[in-house]
Amino acid sequence: MPTDDLTLVRRARSGDQRAFGLLVERYQKKVYAVALGMVKDAEEARDVAQEAFVKVHRYLDHFKGDSSFYTWLYRITTNTCIDVLRRRGSSSAESVEYDDSVQMDLAEANLGALGSQLETSPARSALRRELGEKLQEALAQLPEKHRAILLLRELEGMSYEDLAQTLDIPKGTVMSRLFHARAKVQRLMADYLADVPGTKGKGKGGQGSE
């Protein structure tokens, strides 16, 4: 049975580097995936993910154990990503809390097909790759805080409670940020799919003809 996080944290705290190594191995893929969604570049995502773990170790004494280790880890991860984006100068304006162009209007585009198009199918691999790139581009257009919350929700499946704790925002803000982040990505993907032959993204006007 794998040792639980808190036990490993305690061991790492008392100087056991092997225990910390186990924590790194346990979370490296997840932390990397979030970092990749945030900074886009694979090489940089790897660096950021490593940096996040180094910071986690440096501040182990500040981890109180009143939240789970992973919410703390993701908090440091997203903050490290945001720092990198700011250093890079590609951070989106802080004032953009909501994008007016999205408003309350969720596109009704037929994105149901999107999921299946991303499945691994050799015939579709070119399209799949292109869709992946479009998704990354769409993500990159979100304000960084919206990007972070969307990734944590979709990749890690974090509850609103955990998201609120991790990002230090009220639950109501979690809800509205997630909505706006999704609506914007969906809109951007719908615009893209509308132009791809064979995928027939429908703009407005309802689903099918029933």
Next chain:
Amino acid sequence: MADAHCTTVQQLSAHLDGELSPAARVALEAHLDGCPSCRGRLAALRAVGEALRRQFEAQAEAADFSGFTEGVLARLRPHRPPLGERLQVAFSEWKTHRSGALWGGLGLAAAALVAVLVLLPLGREAGGEAGHPSLQAVSTDETSHVAPVVLKTERGDAIIWLVDHPDRPSLNLGTDASVPDVAPAPTARPKGGEL
């Protein structure tokens, strides 16, 4: 058309996450039963989420993690107990030997000490043997690069010195929140003093 669904549409995202209250959920599901366009929106939201998940999970799965952990471990500093604990130890050693070895015992480089020592009468009446300072409270301000350490004696005096925190990256730490759960700032404040 979208206007009529305004409230509903906002709830779709939370519904997808299973975060609506039971009552709101029942109401929303009733609406969904009769509204194909909201069903379409919900399906689209779900598709975007799935697409994101697949995209990044596939990339993380394909990434090469060889040397990743080793790279992290190589960048770790040996873990040291918090400054407060190091102070406790150093101070008790200092009391025993009464030599000047306090700084050495703290494991701090001499250069890291920026300023030393303000003695402040804090106006508390002496109890116990005077002249025997003992460590009553140590606090460090974890957020600052230069951390004040406050040491209160039994007579109510306080010694404050500043330590250039060697663990702390000086300028580029960026977002404060990347150091969560920090200890509160020290409460003792100088009321003026003499050296």
